[in-house]
Amino acid sequence: MIMKPCTNHPPEEFLLDYATGSLPDAFALILATHACMCPACHQNIRALETLGGFLSMQASGEKTNALPTPAPSLPDTSCIPLPPITGWMGLRTLPSCLAHCMEDVPPPSAWPEILPGIRAFPLPSVDAKLHLLSFAKGVQAPNHCHDGLEMTLVLDGELQDGKTLFSIGDVATCDTGDCHAPKAGSRRNCLCLWATENDLVFL
Ligand SMILES: [Zn+2]
Numbered sequence: 719m720i721m722k723p724c725t726n727h728p729p730e731e732f733l734l735d736y737a738t739g740s741l742p743d744a745f746a747l748i749l750a751t752h753a754c755m756c757p758a759c760h761q762n763i764r765a766l767e768t769l770g771g772f773l774s775m776q777a778s779g780e781k782t783n784a785l786p787t788p789a790p791s792l793p794d795t796s797c798i799p800l801p802p803i804t805g806w807m808g809l810r811t812l813p814s815c816l817a818h819c820m821e822d823v824p825p826p827s828a829w830p831e832i833l834p835g836i837r838a839f840p841l842p843s844v845d846a847k848l849h850l851l852s853f854a855k856g857v858q859a860p861n862h863c864h865d866g867l868e869m870t871l872v873l874d875g876e877l878q879d880g881k882t883l884f885s886i887g888d889v890a891t892c893d894t895g896d897c898h899a900p901k902a903g904s905r906r907n908c909l910c911l912w913a914t915e916n917d918l919v920f921l
Contacts, residue, residue: 726888727759728752728869737766738773744846744913748869748889750813751911754797755887810873810886816911826852826909833859843913851910853877853902863897866915873911876903897921 728749735741736749753760795813800820812820819841829837829850835857839850851870853859870877870890877884879900884890892898902908 726882726884726890727756728889729891730762733759733762734766737763737769742843742845742913742915744843744848745867745869747813747816747843747848748871748911748913750795751816751871751873752887752889753795754811754813760797820850823850826850826907838912847914849912851912853900853908853910855902855907856904858901859899860920861897861899862918862920863895864892864914864916865894865919867894868892868896868912868914868918870900870913871911873909875906875908877901877908877910878903 732741732745732749736746739746741749749759749763753763794815797811798814798817800810800812800817823839823841826837826839829839829852832838835854836859837852839852841848841850846867850873853875855875868891870884872884872886872888872890874886877888877890877900879890879898882890883903890900
């Protein structure tokens with residue numbers, strides 16, 4: 719599949735946190751997924767992981783001529799194609815930990831409806847909330863604000879947020895004080911991977 723380059727990347731300040739293993743796991747999975755879809759960020763993250771491993775070796779006073787190994791991050795973030803699954807989107811390249819997890823996830827029509835036209839399925843996460851999110855085509859989330867970090871990665875379809883259109887692989891990032899009402903594109907349902915630190919504040 720030919721995919722256009724991503725236009726909305728995760729903020730750079732999070733890439734180093736990811737590479738050194740200090741980003742909460744739900745956000746780290748968003749970055750790993752984006753990296754599987756974005757060659758530029760993939761290259762940056764791999765370079766930073768090597769640097770992170772080198773710095774932690776220096777900090778521990780370890781002296782070796784061996785090449786530094788990447789800092790530990792997620793279980794397995796190597797990119798693999800997701801095999802076609804009935805009721806799911808087409809082939810995507812995902813971190814293997816997410817691809818394996820999605821094989822056991824029911825189709826979006828079976829997920830609990832959290833808002834009219836919006837369904838969510840929780841995924842395991844230790845230190846933030848992580849969900850798969852499905853917007854019916856054309857559905858807009860009610861206006862709400864954030865108390866903490868939120869990252870939304872588009873896995874299928876499109877999401878309009880303010881003046882920005884987020885396509886497959888793009889990451890929309892909100893932080894404390896940001897308010898918005900994202901809306902799914904009108905042509906097809908929008909499937910996202912969604913990580914939040916805290917509950918949303920509806921206006
Ligand atoms: Zn990127």
